[in-house]
Amino acid sequence: xxxxxxxxxxxxxxxxxxxxxxxxxxxxxxxxxxxxxxxxxxxxxxxxxxxxxxxxxxxxxxxxxxxxxxxxxxxxxxxxxxxxxxxxxxxxxxxxxxxxxxxxxxxxxxxxxxxxxxxxxxxxxxxxxxxxxxxxxxxxxxxxxxxxxxxxxxxxxxxxxxxxxxxxxxxxxxxxxxxxxxxxxxxxxxxxxxxxxxxxxxxxxxxxxxxxxxxxxxxxxxxxxxxxxxxxxxxxxxxxxxxxxxxxxxxxxxxxxxxxxxxxxxxxxxxxxxxxxxxxxxxxxxxxxxxxxxxxxxxxxxxxxxxxxxxxxxxxxxxxxxxxxxxxxxxxxxxxxxxxxxxxxxxxxxxxxxxxxxxxxxxxxxxxxxxxxxxxxxxxxxxxxxxxxxxxxxxxxxxxxxxxxxxxxxxxxxxxxxxxxxxxxxxxxxxxxxxxxxxxxxxxxxxxxxxxxxxxxxxxxxxxxxxxxxxxxxx
Amino acid sequence: xxxxxxxxxxxxxxxxxxxxxxxxxxxxxxxxxxxxxxxxxxxxxxxxxxxxxxxxxxxxxxxxxxxxxxxxxxxxxxxxxxxxxxxxxxxxxxxxxxxxxxxxxxxxxxxxxxxxxxxxxxxxxxxxxxxxxxxxxxxxxxxxxxxxxxxxxxxxxxxxxxxxxxxxxxxxxxxxxxxxxxxxxxxxxxxxxxxxxxxxxxxxxxxxxxxxxxxxxxxxxxxxxxxxxxxxxxxxxxxxxxxxxxxxxxxxxxxxxxxxxxxxxxxxxxxxxxxxxxxxxxxxxxxxxxxxxxxxxxxxxxxxxxxxxxxxxxxxxxxxxxxxxxxxxxxxxxxxxxxxxxxxxxxxxxxxxxxxxxxxxxxxxxxxxxxxxxxxxxxxxxxxxxxxxxxxxxxxxxxxxxxxxxxxxxxxxxxxxxxx
Ligand SMILES: Cc1ncc(COP(=O)(O)O)c(C=O)c1O
Numbered sequence: 001x002x003x004x005x006x007x008x009x010x011x012x013x014x015x016x017x018x019x020x021x022x023x024x025x026x027x028x029x030x031x032x033x034x035x036x037x038x039x040x041x042x043x044x045x046x047x048x049x050x051x052x053x054x055x056x057x058x059x060x061x062x063x064x065x066x067x068x069x070x071x072x073x074x075x076x077x078x079x080x081x082x083x084x085x086x087x088x089x090x091x092x093x094x095x096x097x098x099x100x101x102x103x104x105x106x107x108x109x110x111x112x113x114x115x116x117x118x119x120x121x122x123x124x125x126x127x128x129x130x131x132x133x134x135x136x137x138x139x140x141x142x143x144x145x146x147x148x149x150x151x152x153x154x155x156x157x158x159x160x161x162x163x164x165x166x167x168x169x170x171x172x173x174x175x176x177x178x179x180x181x182x183x184x185x186x187x188x189x190x191x192x193x194x195x196x197x198x199x200x201x202x203x204x205x206x207x208x209x210x211x212x213x214x215x216x217x218x219x220x221x222x223x224x225x226x227x228x229x230x231x232x233x234x235x236x237x238x239x240x241x242x243x244x245x246x247x248x249x250x251x252x253x254x255x256x257x258x259x260x261x262x263x264x265x266x267x268x269x270x271x272x273x274x275x276x277x278x279x280x281x282x283x284x285x286x287x288x289x290x291x292x293x294x295x296x297x298x299x300x301x302x303x304x305x306x307x308x309x310x311x312x313x314x315x316x317x318x319x320x321x322x323x324x325x326x327x328x329x330x331x332x333x334x335x336x337x338x339x340x341x342x343x344x345x346x347x348x349x350x351x352x353x354x355x356x357x358x359x360x361x362x363x364x365x366x367x368x369x370x371x372x373x374x375x376x377x378x379x380x381x382x383x384x385x386x387x388x389x390x391x392x393x394x395x396x397x398x399x400x401x402x403x404x405x406x407x408x409x410x411x412x413x414x415x416x417x418x419x420x421x422x423x424x425x426x427x428x429x430x431x432x433x434x435x436x437x438x439x440x441x442x443x444x445x446x447x448x449x450x451x452x453x454x455x456x457x458x459x460x461x462x463x464x465x466x467x468x469x470x471x472x473x474x475x
Numbered sequence: 476x477x478x479x480x481x482x483x484x485x486x487x488x489x490x491x492x493x494x495x496x497x498x499x500x501x502x503x504x505x506x507x508x509x510x511x512x513x514x515x516x517x518x519x520x521x522x523x524x525x526x527x528x529x530x531x532x533x534x535x536x537x538x539x540x541x542x543x544x545x546x547x548x549x550x551x552x553x554x555x556x557x558x559x560x561x562x563x564x565x566x567x568x569x570x571x572x573x574x575x576x577x578x579x580x581x582x583x584x585x586x587x588x589x590x591x592x593x594x595x596x597x598x599x600x601x602x603x604x605x606x607x608x609x610x611x612x613x614x615x616x617x618x619x620x621x622x623x624x625x626x627x628x629x630x631x632x633x634x635x636x637x638x639x640x641x642x643x644x645x646x647x648x649x650x651x652x653x654x655x656x657x658x659x660x661x662x663x664x665x666x667x668x669x670x671x672x673x674x675x676x677x678x679x680x681x682x683x684x685x686x687x688x689x690x691x692x693x694x695x696x697x698x699x700x701x702x703x704x705x706x707x708x709x710x711x712x713x714x715x716x717x718x719x720x721x722x723x724x725x726x727x728x729x730x731x732x733x734x735x736x737x738x739x740x741x742x743x744x745x746x747x748x749x750x751x752x753x754x755x756x757x758x759x760x761x762x763x764x765x766x767x768x769x770x771x772x773x774x775x776x777x778x779x780x781x782x783x784x785x786x787x788x789x790x791x792x793x794x795x796x797x798x799x800x801x802x803x804x805x806x807x808x809x810x811x812x813x814x815x816x817x818x819x820x821x822x823x824x825x826x827x828x829x830x831x832x833x834x835x836x837x838x839x840x841x842x843x844x845x846x847x848x849x850x851x852x853x854x855x856x857x858x859x860x861x862x863x864x865x866x867x868x869x870x871x872x873x874x875x876x877x878x879x880x881x882x883x884x885x886x887x888x889x890x891x892x893x894x895x
Pocket of ligand 1: 069070129130131132159161162203207232234235256271273782783784
């Protein structure tokens with residue numbers, strides 16, 4: 001049995017990164033720390049340790065990462081460089097306005113560009129991720145209606161963060177069903193909207209990878225009932241320069257800069273989830289807001305009806321720099337991003353439709369959703385297909401989401417994959433489909449080529465081991 | 476600039492497989508089509524975009540900072556950046572496929588361990604957005620545990636944290652009260668507090684627990700944990716804080732990252748990702764995300780929180796930072812902060828400034844100034860130094876970290892004297 005070597009198991013000589021100091025301080029004894037169980041590890045060992053860990057990881061830089069709903073596109077290196085420019089990286093957020101004009105200008109212009117791209121009137125860059133943006137919008141909804149309206153309608157295909165965000169603000173969640181062609185069931189929607197409905201949260205294109213064809217009508221139904229509408233913009237990568245949530249009739253939306261606008265996912269963040277709203281909701285946006293006066297920029301803190309802050313300072317500013325750089329790089333050619341993202345997804349869908357079951361057989365947006373359900377007869381589940389893909393050097397697609405597709409396999413290629421890569425993936429998927437039939441054990445036993453095999457999730461949950469114990473026994 | 480490898484020839488072949496003549500045909504059924512070009516600039520080459528960003532960056536004025544107030548100027552060893560720029564880390568997603576994510580997962584496990592060691596708590600999660608939102612999540616956690624909704628916020632908590640708590644309180648149905656009582660769900664205290672003072676947690680915790688309230692400590696300046704008694708030694712229930720101090724730099728306030736650590740009995744209520752050690756089919760040990768029944772992708776509206784993407788790379792930064800510094804380095808940083816701040820304080824007291832902290836302080840302190848702060852800060856700014864934050868008339872919140880040396884402090888005092 002191999003056990004991973006932890007950073008706590010080195011004990012070498014400390015590297016002097018800061019001047020050596022007599023660590024004795026004249027604090028009263030009852031306030032002074034007696035024990036600190038962190039090891040001293042030399043820089044050489046630290047570098048080798050984390051380099052070794054990185055070898056057990058897979059990122060977009062390693063290969064194809066068709067993780068549906070996550071938009072795992074290439075993260076340009078220039079974005080990393082510019083975010084580290086002295087004026088950005090070493091700027092204190094409590095600096096006077098005079099010292100931060102460049103940052104404020106960047107954020108202001110980014111807000112303007114996001115407005116143009118989405119058709120919203122104003123943006124706040126403060127929320128830290130998509131879910132934080134959703135929460136911000138639910139807070140705005142609360143503020144707008146007070147206790148008068150208490151229901152939020154969410155399609156059954158929605159991401160889990162949508163109902164979770166609404167529930168945090170005390171809303172009752174009402175689910176609407178998806179119809180047989182993959183859209184919101186309009187009759188059901190009409191039957192569920194009433195004078196107690198505050199908000200509809202809808203992902204467009206949906207998590208099935210389909211443009212909501214009745215979106216204008218859906219927004220109208222909600223507005224006629226006096227409710228607000230929110231677009232979960234996680235799938236904006238299908239719409240750049242093609243259609244805008246603002247024009248579709250939405251009142252609010254969030255963007256995931258870490259999806260559509262190429263800021264790196266970092267193994268689970270940092271993200272950035274700007275929220276855009278129509279003019280009539282502007283007064284509720286989080287403070288501070290960035291305002292332009294003549295040729296200089298300022299921060300407005302005193303807005304009577306604002307929901308307030310949702311975090312410290314101005315959001316994940318470093319992500320704003322990266323997204324700004326990305327948008328400036330493409331400029332009006334952004335449309336090409338979505339065109340190719342959609343082309344790539346349709347190419348995969350049509351190339352695999354005879355090999356995997358396609359629950360909604362129509363042109364898709366930037367991702368396509370298959371079902372692995374047809375392999376049940378060989379004792380094969382979607383999980384097995386995903387794990388087998390790892391053996392062939394690909395990352396797995398998103399699986400078992402959306403929940404309404406049995407054994408879902410959700411593939412999002414993004415625009416940054418070339419045809420050769422798509423073909424290689426398609427051929428591998430075909431091969432796996434064949435293996436499932438002829439030699440299912442290859443799939444059951446997969447993955448065999450990865451640093452570890454399938455992990456025992458039940459054991460992980462039943463006997464939680466969430467930290468290295470010897471460390472905490474001492475302290 | 477574009478990062479699209481598909482050639483015109485590829486496009487043709489792909490369209491032909493789809494039975495289409497033009498790419499526009501993929502969008503025929505899209506409603507509310509934009510019938511014009513996006514009003515954005517022409518595309519820029521990498522060189523042009525680099526210049527553009529340089530111009531913006533040059534409009535900012537970084538200084539030598541004698542100011543903290545929630546963001547602290549600390550040294551970040553070079554090795555940190557080299558590790559986190561490895562594409563295997565920074566271009567990966569949340570580790571949903573553990574077999575190809577052992578690097579991220581092990582780093583999270585080490586992060587959780589380090590946060591537990593520093594705070595003296597039992598269980599830490601994989602990260603939160605920042606300290607402010609982590610505090611707000613602690614409020615939600617407490618309510619789910621004791622089903623009460625009154626919250627008491629101690630004085631001298633960073634005003635941005637208080638504002639964030641108020642935002643969440645208003646939207647999520649909490650009542651903020653000034654008085655500890657049987658109705659109190661959760662009490663918040665900051666350590667060191669907003670004015671840099673080290674609070675006496677003993678009495679605070681005992682009083683709160685007597686009323687059945689949950690105690691949440693917000694760590695004001697996490698490098699202080701190297702030399703002051705950790706909150707975990709005072710029987711607190713939840714500890715939150717910001718990762719900014721642990722290698723994340725200033726970055727105009729973000730991205731930093733937050734942490735949350737709890738007592739064991741609250742494990743099932745903690746928001747966000749948790750990584751655990753388990754075994755694989757080959758009999759080896761390995762890591763995986765666990766206790767996911769708390770999370771939104773499983774529990775939806777019944778989840779403990781809506782958090783999904785967190786601040787994983789910032790947590791990795793902190794893990795590498797803490798590993799590089801180790802116990803000795805971290806204690807050195809803390810000692811240097813403590814001594815610099817106290818040296819600065821003494822020198823200012825000698826020229827007629829009055830220390831307002833009544834308790835021992837760490838690297839930040841509040842001074843009563845004999846002259847208007849505006850005048851002081853203007854003069855300092857002319858000399859490339861950012862003075863303290865004015866938090867009230869003639870009340871100057873100053874900070875001195877390890878980035879400053881004796882010369883900087885002398886220069887600062889000389890300038891201050893000249894204003895005097
Ligand atoms: C459709 C959808 N909505 C919302 C989210 C939440 O976004 P974030 O992870 O940035 O909080 C995601 C991302 O996983 C998503 O795919």
